[in-house]
Amino acid sequence: MKFLSSRFTMKLIIKLSAIITALALLIVTAGCSDSYQDAVIYFEIPEKPFTFDPQTASSDSELAVTANIYEGLLRKNASGAIVCGMAANFSKQGLTYTFTLRDNAEWSDGTPVTAADFVFGLRRAVQPETKAPFASRLFAIENAEQIYNGKLSPESLGVSAPDEKTVIIKLCREDDKFEESLTTSVAMPCSEEFFGKCGGKYGLTLDTVISCGSYMLTRWKKDPFALRIKNNTHYNGTFKPKNSAVYITASEDKTAIERLTENGADIAFIDSSLTDTAVKNGLKTAEYCNICWFLTMNSELPAALRKSLAMLIGPEVYGKSLKSGYSAATSVFPPAVLKSPDGTGMTAYNLAAGKELFIKEVSKLEDKKFPADIRLYYYDNGVIKPVITDIVGHWQNNLGAFINIEAAQNVDNLTSELKNQTLTMAVFPIRAESDVLSEYLENFSAVSGSSVSEIQSNILKGSNIFPLLFQNTSIAYSSALSDVATALGNGYIDFSFIVKTES
Structure with a gap:
């Protein structure tokens, strides 16, 4: 029997080593694949679901x-x-x-x-x-x-x-x-x-x-x-x-x-005010600015008087109370719906002009006094109240208009105010569920206009509806x-x- 040459033996060893290495890599790769494919994800949701009927699911x-x-x-x-x-x-x-x-x-x-x-x-x-x-x-x-x-x-x-x-x-x-x-x-x-x-x-x-x-x-x-x-x-x-x-x-x-x-x-939906906290704790986030908070006022107050109150609203008043994920609204449409906000018809903050108009309009009232029993209802999400108190405090300090505030726990009781305005004053959020403009406009009563600017102008011209804040929907993981x-x-x-x- 002849012995294998040392050269042949070396080649055989190299081939065997390559095969063993490849098998080892295959096993490790398979193990890694199984590791993540077998993984379970834990998802925290904001509220318990009622239905999984796809045609009626809404939350x-x-x-x-x-x-x-x-x-x-x-x-x-x-x-x-x-x-x-x-x-x-x-x-x-x-x-x-x-x-x-x-x-x-x-x-x-x-x-x-x-x-x-x-x-x-x-x-x-x-x-x-x-x-x-x-x-x-x-x-x-x-x-x-x-x-x-x-x-x-x-x-x-x-x-x-x-x-x-x-x-x-x-x-x-x-x-x-x-x-x-x-x-x-x-x-x-x-x-x-x-x-x-x-x-x-x-x-x-x-x-x-x-x-x-x-x-x-x-x-x-x-x-x-x-x-x-x-x-x-x-x-x-x-x-x-x-x-x-x-x-x-x-x-x-x-x-x-x-x-x-x-x-x-x-992974979880989180309040957008906590995104900075999430990042500081090593979490990743994804955000969509698809919520607009509105202030509505009905005809119990004359239009010009409503306008004067709106002229004393702005980040100059509530800016220090804004949390992460919130910003002053610059349009009826949040950025998720309209990427370039259109300011047509928006009421700008103007303390001097607002006070002048307020005094003029109050003098037209029967007893020449601002009504004492006005109540503002707001949806209490745990974040918005400081903004509301800043606004009504500013009205009281600068106009002498005292307004009571009352929290509402159910947002659905307030969102219909965009169409009906049954309450003297209300503050609530409207969420865009997609970037489709026509779908978002379903939240309002009959709207008209051939352009976004014209539509917004028509929504705001009655001085019943005032965009207040934008808010993000936030996901942390x-x-x-x-x-x-x-x-x-x-x-x-x-x-x-x-x-x-x-x-």
């Missing part, structure tokens, strides 16, 4: 979950671009869209998602009895607005399913936001068969929720509250999660910041999370992209 908590357990014809990728979701492909000719569903689309119970599910979901979204909060996003579809107003039947909606894989949507007009609307909750599919079995409780319990998105709802206890979404084993799309599950909590004992800093949560993709509205967070690595 941040509800939208955050529905955005992750359902998938529409289209969805947004990690960079925010609109791409195919449930649709394998689509085309547009004139005002007609044609979508072809992917072959392997399934609900979380294993039944196929069909074109009929989208037809039923879209019809249901625009039916007036559904009371879908974002139904107007679909008004570009033929007959949608007439159906919503009770003038036509749902069957007349310009949506059809010629076969199980094809959805045809006919528009009545061009809408450059329509494709984006199809990525949002109101445009999600709904299985008519499953819906019928829910006995009027669709989306209200664990057993009456069926998923078709990257995640599926696997736990929902209401008392004590516990919510979990896990990888949807029947999801065969391109957006498979990079984590195994999201556990969702709504602590009543601790703030979101406390939960985050104590490692009880990985742990440094253990990466690839956190957030977008305005529709729940803000797509969890499927998030990678969690233990520090």
